[in-house]
Amino acid sequence: MNISVVGLGKLGLPFAFFLASFNNRVFAFDINKNISKQVNHKKSTFVEPELKIYIKKYKKNVFFKNSIDEVIDETDITFLVLPTPSMKNGSFSNEYILKVLMKIAKKIKTKKKKHFINITSTVNPSSCVKVFIPFMERNGLVNKKDFFIIYNPHFIAQGTTFNNLKKPDILLIGTDNKKSEKKMLNLYKNIYKKNIYKLLNLTEAEITKLSVNSYITNKISFANYISEISENLKDVNGVKILDAIGNDRRIGGSYFKLGTKFSGPCFPRDNKSLSFFSKKIGVNNYLPESVDKVNKKQTERIIKKIKFFSKNFKGKISIGLLGITYKSNTNVILDSQSYDLIKKINSKVLKVKKINYYDNYVKRKNYLIGNNKINYTNNIKILVKKSDIILIMYKDKEFFKLKNVIPKKKKIVIDCWNLIKNLKKPYIYSQLGKIN
Numbered sequence: 001m002n003i004s005v006v007g008l009g010k011l012g013l014p015f016a017f018f019l020a021s022f023n024n025r026v027f028a029f030d031i032n033k034n035i036s037k038q039v040n041h042k043k044s045t046f047v048e049p050e051l052k053i054y055i056k057k058y059k060k061n062v063f064f065k066n067s068i069d070e071v072i073d074e075t076d077i078t079f080l081v082l083p084t085p086s087m088k089n090g091s092f093s094n095e096y097i098l099k100v101l102m103k104i105a106k107k108i109k110t111k112k113k114k115h116f117i118n119i120t121s122t123v124n125p126s127s128c129v130k131v132f133i134p135f136m137e138r139n140g141l142v143n144k145k146d147f148f149i150i151y152n153p154h155f156i157a158q159g160t161t162f163n164n165l166k167k168p169d170i171l172l173i174g175t176d177n178k179k180s181e182k183k184m185l186n187l188y189k190n191i192y193k194k195n196i197y198k199l200l201n202l203t204e205a206e207i208t209k210l211s212v213n214s215y216i217t218n219k220i221s222f223a224n225y226i227s228e229i230s231e232n233l234k235d236v237n238g239v240k241i242l243d244a245i246g247n248d249r250r251i252g253g254s255y256f257k258l259g260t261k262f263s264g265p266c267f268p269r270d271n272k273s274l275s276f277f278s279k280k281i282g283v284n285n286y287l288p289e290s291v292d293k294v295n296k297k298q299t300e301r302i303i304k305k306i307k308f309f310s311k312n313f314k315g316k317i318s319i320g321l322l323g324i325t326y327k328s329n330t331n332v333i334l335d336s337q338s339y340d341l342i343k344k345i346n347s348k349v350l351k352v353k354k355i356n357y358y359d360n361y362v363k364r365k366n367y368l369i370g371n372n373k374i375n376y377t378n379n380i381k382i383l384v385k386k387s388d389i390i391l392i393m394y395k396d397k398e399f400f401k402l403k404n405v406i407p408k409k410k411k412i413v414i415d416c417w418n419l420i421k422n423l424k425k426p427y428i429y430s431q432l433g434k435i436n
């Protein structure tokens with residue numbers, strides 16, 4: 001099948017190659033010309049496991065074009081994977097999508113053939129029905145005759161994009177007519193053999209996308225709440241409590257573990273957008289608001305721990321961060337737990353001499369976050385040597401190397417993810433979810 005993809009960023013580029021891997025001819029366009037240049041050199045502009053392999057293997061099926069007109073010419077279905085930045089009130093901006101829809105509308109008029117427009121970006125509920133369809137109609141086109149709007153988002157996380165695309169639990173297909181539904185099922189039938197399709201109307205699909213992620217943030221904030229309770233009681237281990245709760249099948253253990261705040265390009269934004277939407281239609285938004293409030297408090301828990309252990313050292317302390325991105329296998333730092341911690345460290349909160357970091361996915365020597373300069377070290381042994389208190393900020397098997405580094409003097413390790421479980425002297429090993 002000939003398919004076009006507009007917007008080749010962190011989701012769009014892997015998605016284009018994923019489609020190409022099923023023998024589709026993919027016509028791709030992005031205003032950023034660097035992307036196609038990098039791909040032509042078999043590189044990618046960001047860190048994503050498997051992307052380079054996909055580029056190498058399936059480049060022959062991906063055709064980069066210089067304009068939206070060209071990709072519309074080649075196909076009758078276009079996926080829009082464009083940015084939808086969050087606005088101050090928590091809702092998503094449709095600005096990028098509308099700009100592209102304007103061009104698509106002009107092209108459809110001259111092409112005089114029907115076109116399926118698949119919105120893959122995350123959007124506010126009701127955007128398709130109340131914004132995109134009327135917009136196309138105002139541009140002289142007839143819905144369900146000249147154009148068909150479909151809402152078909154994907155649940156992926158940076159660092160596991162291909163795995164998530166390959167094995168989704170559900171696939172949301174939001175349409176307003178049978179033709180669009182048929183088109184989508186036909187497109188996906190070669191990709192997904194299991195019946196994972198959730199056939200919804202446009203608004204239902206938009207709400208479902210946000211709700212899935214928002215529900216996960218509920219779980220994470222609840223787990224963090226239980227961890228914090230545990231942390232304030234003697235002889236109580238949050239890990240054991242969360243494990244027990246998570247083994248109840250009504251609850252389930254996924255995302256119900258010891259950890260830090262939720263972050264990254266989806267969870268916080270989707271939760272806030274759902275919150276904004278419900279308030280707008282007169283439904284109270286206490287639940288997503290509280291989840292967000294709990295999330296914002298997580299950095300304080302970590303600072304409290306660092307403060308407690310800083311008593312072991314005279315004068316200012318050096319902090320070592322194992323990981324500054326929001327998770328393993330990505331270079332996205334946006335709003336990560338480390339990012340927030342670094343931003344919040346100041347002389348009133350903690351007396352800090354230096355912040356060192358080690359991260360396999362971000363190797364920038366000079367990094368300024370808030371008012372704090374952070375220093376990159378290229379190996380864990382050096383990080384341990386340079387730091388008094390070391391924090392494990394996300395799960396990554398690299399960090400197990402800590403076990404083989406024996407420091408000459410006392411070092412504190414705060415494991416935010418129950419990753420290493422314990423460490424021998426001269427380390428003092430501490431976890432979130434336990435008193436100290």
Ligand SMILES: NC(=O)c1ccc[n+]([C@@H]2O[C@H](COP(=O)([O-])OP(=O)(O)OC[C@H]3O[C@@H](n4cnc5c(N)ncnc54)[C@H](O)[C@@H]3O)[C@@H](O)[C@H]2O)c1
Pocket residue numbers: 006007008009010011012029030031032081082083084096099100120121122123154155156157158265266
């Ligand atoms: N990244 C994720 O983990 C993820 C997961 C699920 C959903 N999403 C959603 O997918 C959408 C895209 O996210 P992303 O992370 O890939 O964003 P991104 O910023 O990494 O990529 C967007 C791309 O669109 C391009 N673009 C902007 N204007 C354009 C135009 N007029 N014509 C052509 N290309 C244009 C940009 O140059 C960029 O390459 C967002 O709505 C996001 O919420 C992202």
